[in-house]
Amino acid sequence: MKKLLLLIIIAPIFAIAQTDDSLFIKKISDEILTNGKAYDLLYQLTKQVGGRLAGSPQFAKAVQWGKSSMQLMGADTVYLQECMVSHWVRGGKDKVEIVETNHVKQNKLLDGLALGNSLGSNGKPVVAEVIAIKDFAELEKRKDEVKGKIVFYNYPFNPTYVQTFKAYGESGVYRHAGASRAAKYGAVAVLVRSLTEATDNNPHTGAMSYNDSFPKIPAAALGLKDADALYELCKKSSLKISLTTYAKMLPDTLGYNVIAELRGTEFPNQYITVGGHLDSWDVNEGAHDDGAGIVHTIEVMRALKALGYHPKHTIRFVLFANEENSTNGIGGGYKYAAVAKEKNEQHIFALESDEGGFTPRGFGFSVNANQLQKVRTWLPLLQPYGTEEMNYGGGGSDIGPLARVLKTPLSGFVPDNQRYFDVHHARSDVFEAVNKRELLLGAVNMAGLIYLIDKYGL
Amino acid sequence: MKKLLLLIIIAPIFAIAQTDDSLFIKKISDEILTNGKAYDLLYQLTKQVGGRLAGSPQFAKAVQWGKSSMQLMGADTVYLQECMVSHWVRGGKDKVEIVETNHVKQNKLLDGLALGNSLGSNGKPVVAEVIAIKDFAELEKRKDEVKGKIVFYNYPFNPTYVQTFKAYGESGVYRHAGASRAAKYGAVAVLVRSLTEATDNNPHTGAMSYNDSFPKIPAAALGLKDADALYELCKKSSLKISLTTYAKMLPDTLGYNVIAELRGTEFPNQYITVGGHLDSWDVNEGAHDDGAGIVHTIEVMRALKALGYHPKHTIRFVLFANEENSTNGIGGGYKYAAVAKEKNEQHIFALESDEGGFTPRGFGFSVNANQLQKVRTWLPLLQPYGTEEMNYGGGGSDIGPLARVLKTPLSGFVPDNQRYFDVHHARSDVFEAVNKRELLLGAVNMAGLIYLIDKYGL
Numbered sequence: 053m054k055k056l057l058l059l060i061i062i063a064p065i066f067a068i069a070q071t072d073d074s075l076f077i078k079k080i081s082d083e084i085l086t087n088g089k090a091y092d093l094l095y096q097l098t099k100q101v102g103g104r105l106a107g108s109p110q111f112a113k114a115v116q117w118g119k120s121s122m123q124l125m126g127a128d129t130v131y132l133q134e135c136m137v138s139h140w141v142r143g144g145k146d147k148v149e150i151v152e153t154n155h156v157k158q159n160k161l162l163d164g165l166a167l168g169n170s171l172g173s174n175g176k177p178v179v180a181e182v183i184a185i186k187d188f189a190e191l192e193k194r195k196d197e198v199k200g201k202i203v204f205y206n207y208p209f210n211p212t213y214v215q216t217f218k219a220y221g222e223s224g225v226y227r228h229a230g231a232s233r234a235a236k237y238g239a240v241a242v243l244v245r246s247l248t249e250a251t252d253n254n255p256h257t258g259a260m261s262y263n264d265s266f267p268k269i270p271a272a273a274l275g276l277k278d279a280d281a282l283y284e285l286c287k288k289s290s291l292k293i294s295l296t297t298y299a300k301m302l303p304d305t306l307g308y309n310v311i312a313e314l315r316g317t318e319f320p321n322q323y324i325t326v327g328g329h330l331d332s333w334d335v336n337e338g339a340h341d342d343g344a345g346i347v348h349t350i351e352v353m354r355a356l357k358a359l360g361y362h363p364k365h366t367i368r369f370v371l372f373a374n375e376e377n378s379t380n381g382i383g384g385g386y387k388y389a390a391v392a393k394e395k396n397e398q399h400i401f402a403l404e405s406d407e408g409g410f411t412p413r414g415f416g417f418s419v420n421a422n423q424l425q426k427v428r429t430w431l432p433l434l435q436p437y438g439t440e441e442m443n444y445g446g447g448g449s450d451i452g453p454l455a456r457v458l459k460t461p462l463s464g465f466v467p468d469n470q471r472y473f474d475v476h477h478a479r480s481d482v483f484e485a486v487n488k489r490e491l492l493l494g495a496v497n498m499a500g501l502i503y504l505i506d507k508y509g510l
Numbered sequence: 511m512k513k514l515l516l517l518i519i520i521a522p523i524f525a526i527a528q529t530d531d532s533l534f535i536k537k538i539s540d541e542i543l544t545n546g547k548a549y550d551l552l553y554q555l556t557k558q559v560g561g562r563l564a565g566s567p568q569f570a571k572a573v574q575w576g577k578s579s580m581q582l583m584g585a586d587t588v589y590l591q592e593c594m595v596s597h598w599v600r601g602g603k604d605k606v607e608i609v610e611t612n613h614v615k616q617n618k619l620l621d622g623l624a625l626g627n628s629l630g631s632n633g634k635p636v637v638a639e640v641i642a643i644k645d646f647a648e649l650e651k652r653k654d655e656v657k658g659k660i661v662f663y664n665y666p667f668n669p670t671y672v673q674t675f676k677a678y679g680e681s682g683v684y685r686h687a688g689a690s691r692a693a694k695y696g697a698v699a700v701l702v703r704s705l706t707e708a709t710d711n712n713p714h715t716g717a718m719s720y721n722d723s724f725p726k727i728p729a730a731a732l733g734l735k736d737a738d739a740l741y742e743l744c745k746k747s748s749l750k751i752s753l754t755t756y757a758k759m760l761p762d763t764l765g766y767n768v769i770a771e772l773r774g775t776e777f778p779n780q781y782i783t784v785g786g787h788l789d790s791w792d793v794n795e796g797a798h799d800d801g802a803g804i805v806h807t808i809e810v811m812r813a814l815k816a817l818g819y820h821p822k823h824t825i826r827f828v829l830f831a832n833e834e835n836s837t838n839g840i841g842g843g844y845k846y847a848a849v850a851k852e853k854n855e856q857h858i859f860a861l862e863s864d865e866g867g868f869t870p871r872g873f874g875f876s877v878n879a880n881q882l883q884k885v886r887t888w889l890p891l892l893q894p895y896g897t898e899e900m901n902y903g904g905g906g907s908d909i910g911p912l913a914r915v916l917k918t919p920l921s922g923f924v925p926d927n928q929r930y931f932d933v934h935h936a937r938s939d940v941f942e943a944v945n946k947r948e949l950l951l952g953a954v955n956m957a958g959l960i961y962l963i964d965k966y967g968l
């Protein structure tokens with residue numbers, strides 16, 4: 053009976069709060085869908101700055117753009133945070149060519165792209181016979197055939213996984229570790245089927261790493277049409293390929309996280325972080341990856357400010373340096389967490405957008421069970437804007453170190469991911485691949501979640 | 511106690527059924543995502559047939575394509591169903607030009623497109639002053655200024671509606687009824703802001719209709735950039751526009767629904783219909799509208815057949831004639847329902863896909879409360895493939911007559927709709943605007959629902 057009474061008293065209060073919240077989130081949505089600047093900002097970042105690999109002059113330009121954009125959009129304060137970043141350069145135009153089929157000379161160019169962090173052939177062609185294999189199991193079985201050859205990994209991106217990130221996780225190991233696994237058996241270079249299901253032939257680059265125990269051989273990605281054709285050709289012919297790449301790893305260099313703040317009115321020393329990564333690959337405009345996350349971040353700030361919202365906690369909007377090819381312990385995310393720890397900052401929550409600017413599906417959370425239960429009570433408030441899922445598992449490479457160092461609860465924005473790997477790390481990741489409304493709706497849902505976290509805590 | 515016992519007995523059976531069902535739906539998904547033909551079929555329909563307005567030679571070609579495609583994909587039987595279709599022709603290249611600003615001659619071309627079913631100016635220019643208005647309320651207020659003028663409706667597509675169909679419904683009345691509303695007060699033509707939020711300047715056509723009480727004046731759509739510029743110009747200047755259109759309404763003519771069947775093993779005389787409309791506007795490839803629905807329909811059939819599924823009920827796969835500009839009581843959907851009634855057929859369910867080939871969000875239902883409750887128990891089975899919503903409200907123009915004539919329960923496939931009105935009825939609705947995986951996943955969810963309906967009824 054007492055329990056019942058309590059319910060009767062609590063229910064109307066909760067109902068009022070929900071109504072207030074739903075009204076404010078509707079205001080956020082109307083503000084962003086009507087006056088949102090995310091799309092225009094993305095145009096600037098992609099077309100006026102362009103590709104912006106860590107350490108490049110374009111990245112420096114992006115930092116200045118980020119700083120002045122966040123100032124213009126009403127941040128209470130904007131500052132740069134120094135950090136060391138990896139500094140890989142492509143160094144020239146990669147060239148992959150079939151030069152011999154069954155001992156007959158050819159000159160068929162393939163569309164190849166050196167993998168990030170790989171070392172090039174110093175502009176000298178590596179010419180060798182190709183051995184086409186499907187997976188590491190086949191590599192192990194045929195290890196005695198590998199010496200002196202170019203190993204071509206043709207591991208497919210599994211089309212039956214509805215969640216495309218699952219296919220990325222599974223195939224990614226060939227890009228990451230394929231070179232050293234093949235070098236172990238004497239391979240002189242590797243070619244890797246791109247991590248995509250795209251219907252075009254664009255190769256997709258992305259970070260790889262070497263095992264220091266083996267020679268550091270060149271590594272390049274092929275698009276799907278070339279990969280399919282090459283695999284078929286290898287089945288019936290002996291083939292020689294000439295691979296020329298120029299890539300170099302230079303010493304780590306100075307970069308910057310760009311940080312804006314809306315100061316908290318009640319708990320100014322408790323922080324909520326919202327961010328994405330400012331760097332991109334060199335071969336595209338980094339529109340979905342992660343221009344979208346950058347302009348989501350700025351748009352969330354702009355909208356809260358435009359609505360006159362005074363957060364209880366200090367909200368940090370962070371454009372992180374060097375996600376794409378940071379090596380262990382280097383890069384913007386690591387530095388941000390290290391400084392937070394050094395200053396003994398209290399970080400109550402961090403949210404990242406780094407899965408593209410597509411239509412929202414929800415959020416993934418790396419939080420405890422009570423916290424997940426709490427955020428799920430907000431589902432009805434965000435559902436009208438596209439959030440359907442609030443599940444375990446999520447965060448982002450840039451905010452990951454916060455969780456490791458300070459046990460900060462994390463979330464990652466989850467947009468629809470069917471088109472993501474069509475453009476991810478490929479030339480086609482350009483402004484035109486982003487839809488304005490889909491992009492803006494991402495910011496609506498992120499701003500809604502941040503508002504609720506700020507108001508109710510976790 | 512009895513109730514509890516019943517539960518204990520039923521629960522494991524239900525669990526087994528769910529497992530069988532989830533396994534079969536996974537098979538459907540794997541089959542479609544691996545071997546799906548929807549994308550290749552869409553290529554044929556859009557690139558080899560192209561735009562296919564009812565009554566056009568291209569529509570006749572589409573009918574033959576549909577028939578042979580469904581035969582190739584394994585239908586038990588395929589046949590054509592004669593029906594009368596509206597026969598509107600554009601007749602020439604529409605021309606809209608600003609010819610005078612403040613009595614000074616100009617020759618600024620605007621990108622205009624005659625509305626479907628509108629009558630043209632017989633190739634003779636209609637030259638008149640423009641009156642720019644926002645909505646019907648303003649028209650009524652300024653009705654005395656309208657005589658002899660071209661009325662330009664600049665009613666915006668509301669960006670704050672997260673569901674874009676809501677904005678379409680609200681703005682659509684200006685396209686549908688604007689001409690006669692203006693002709694009532696003596697207007698000589700109308701221009702209508704396109705029903706879109708696209709960032710380009712493509713005009714969007716679409717059906718309109720005349721009120722026979724007033725003169726049937728020409729009507730054309732303008733893209734958003736031209737509409738915005740014209741509206742601004744009209745605020746500060748007097749403007750004359752010259753509008754030349756050639757459109758004609760010819761007598762209704764013969765068309766065909768293309769119908770394929772998989773025959774039912776238990777209830778061959780009970781029908782489940784799956785369909786989309788085969789016709790499209792003349793100015794594009796009708797890729798999302800409704801090429802997607804057509805290839806969804808064929809793919810659902812192909813996949814069920816490929817998996818050796820023998821349906822209990824007869825499943826009809828219908829490519830309907832003449833949705834876009836059918837006039838009252840004319841067109842493929844009406845004929846299909848009329849024949850069904852004539853033959854006293856029992857139609858237990860109909861599903862339409864006519865909202866594009868985008869990533870799935872769910873289904874809308876026009877069913878009773880018990881039926882909705884029943885389909886919602888299947889939500890966990892379809893969620894892994896993208897279905898999150900199973901709500902009231904849904905169907906499609908082509909299956910609507912079945913509900914009216916035979917009270918058939920209906921459903922409409924609901925893909926994400928953020929990009930739909932960017933291309934809807936515009937030149938940009940082409941094959942390249944469709945993503946392969948998004949398209950295939952639509953067929954996965956539709957096939958899953960049809961399987962469940964066939965197995966459990968409604």
